[in-house]
Amino acid sequence: MASSVEDIRVAVDLIVLTLRDDALNVLLVQRDDEPHRGAWALPGGFIEYEEDLEDAAYRVLSDEASLGSGAVHLEQVRTFGTPHRDPRARVVSVAFMALGADLPDPERGDDVADARWWSVEDLTGIELAFDHATVLGCAVERARAKLEYTTLAVTFLPEEFTISQLRGVYESVWGATLDAGNFHRKATRTEGFLAELDKHAAPTGGRPARLYSAGAGSALVPPLLRSGQ
Amino acid sequence: MASSVEDIRVAVDLIVLTLRDDALNVLLVQRDDEPHRGAWALPGGFIEYEEDLEDAAYRVLSDEASLGSGAVHLEQVRTFGTPHRDPRARVVSVAFMALGADLPDPERGDDVADARWWSVEDLTGIELAFDHATVLGCAVERARAKLEYTTLAVTFLPEEFTISQLRGVYESVWGATLDAGNFHRKATRTEGFLAELDKHAAPTGGRPARLYSAGAGSALVPPLLRSGQ
DNA sequence: GAAATAGTGTCTCTAAGACAGTATATA
DNA sequence: TATATACTGTCTTAGAGACACTATTTC
Known part of the structure; x- marks a missing residue:
């Protein structure tokens, strides 16, 4: 047939x-x-x-x-x-x-x-x-x-998260190590990426990290490129 | 049924x-x-x-x-x-x-x-x-x-083309105007984008433009972003 | 010569990377 | 106190944008 x-x-x-x-x-x-x-x-x-x-x-x-x-x-x-x-x-x-x-x-x-x-x-x-x-x-x-040019990384995280957790998403998915300080600056100063909450996570042996939730934006401008690592 | x-x-x-x-x-x-x-x-x-x-x-x-x-x-x-x-x-x-x-x-x-x-x-x-x-x-x-992060623009052009033609692709597809000098520098210095030919186009009322063909690369690193226009 | 197009030089500014320094928690 | 984690500041450098300048053609 x-x-x-x-x-x-x-x-x-x-x-x-x-x-x-x-x-x-x-x-x-x-x-x-x-x-x-x-x-x-x-x-x-x-x-x-x-x-x-x-x-x-x-x-x-x-x-x-x-x-x-x-x-x-x-x-x-x-x-x-x-x-x-x-x-x-x-x-x-x-x-x-x-x-x-x-x-x-x-x-x-x-x-x-x-x-x-x-x-x-x-x-x-x-x-x-x-x-x-x-x-x-x-x-x-x-x-x-x-992950480079959108805010997709936050979909791997719970509603409220720290910058370290967000950096962990990038590091895990890309299999790379990122500088904590530079990542912090980039993430917090890219408009629409994050919404700052007036809360802190429970400390894990160090200074407690501020909590954030996903921002309103979906594009990352300028992007957070892998290439330069 | x-x-x-x-x-x-x-x-x-x-x-x-x-x-x-x-x-x-x-x-x-x-x-x-x-x-x-x-x-x-x-x-x-x-x-x-x-x-x-x-x-x-x-x-x-x-x-x-x-x-x-x-x-x-x-x-x-x-x-x-x-x-x-x-x-x-x-x-x-x-x-x-x-x-x-x-x-x-x-x-x-x-x-x-x-x-x-x-x-x-x-x-x-x-x-x-x-x-x-x-x-x-x-x-x-x-x-x-x-067009931002790949060499796709060259697919709109014939085998041999000038930098002005390449810029024309970006301008037509994006509906934007790009600075000719800056575009020239970016296109010629991005590795893998273009292959320089030892030929020039027929002049069109000005200095004849050098001809290029598509380079070996497919990604544009760093990208040629629209956002900054 | 003027006009047109091609290509280069230079200045400024943004932002990334390296990395030192400060802040705030636990032990 | 030491240590761990979170964050900030500063220096250097790459690269984008603005734009003046030089180069080479036609008219």
């Missing part, structure tokens, strides 16, 4: 990123079915006929990752649709990146043998199902790049 | 951009069928079962826009898939942006009443078919942003 356009399926794949122990982590599920049974994969699922792409992404987040929509920033990354990327059928998959703070350990969802957080760094060498290594790499690079 | 996932179709839409008379132009086709008969739309088409997304984009470029693949830079922008964006069926459309130099006037393709270049600026106020105004806006903003 010749396959035709009616056999093309549309899916969403999710790259759920959070910080755990100062390392960028991604949520993967272990496949319970062929193909790639037992391999780790990005959570994903087919879209329904009357469902927006974003809604499908939130549904997968809830079903496969047991994460509510409240605490995450969701953003489309790219669409992957090369024939035979899924051996069963032609699947065109829209990749979404979801960023959140302190995301919980996932419960095991449907059609999934296991689900857990992986440090992105530890994943080099581990083979993922389908083309998910490419998809993951694409999303991680997007996140790294967007 | 209830619609199901078998009725979802995947398409590509093309935002073909070039410069004509120092203005950013986009190629639009006039629809010959309902819905939106007579309205102007982005060229697009459904993907085939064994066809990569990029290949489908090149096919549409050739069929509907009568443009070969040689002279364009093709890049995925975003995927649009909100239900009812096409009233006939559920269509998930992957938007591709195609940039080229001196693209010719299109011949009229199949299923199309007319096809022509529009100045992007002149299009404000004109209603496009489907959600194509949003798609176009998304692509134009992407192109504008990528």
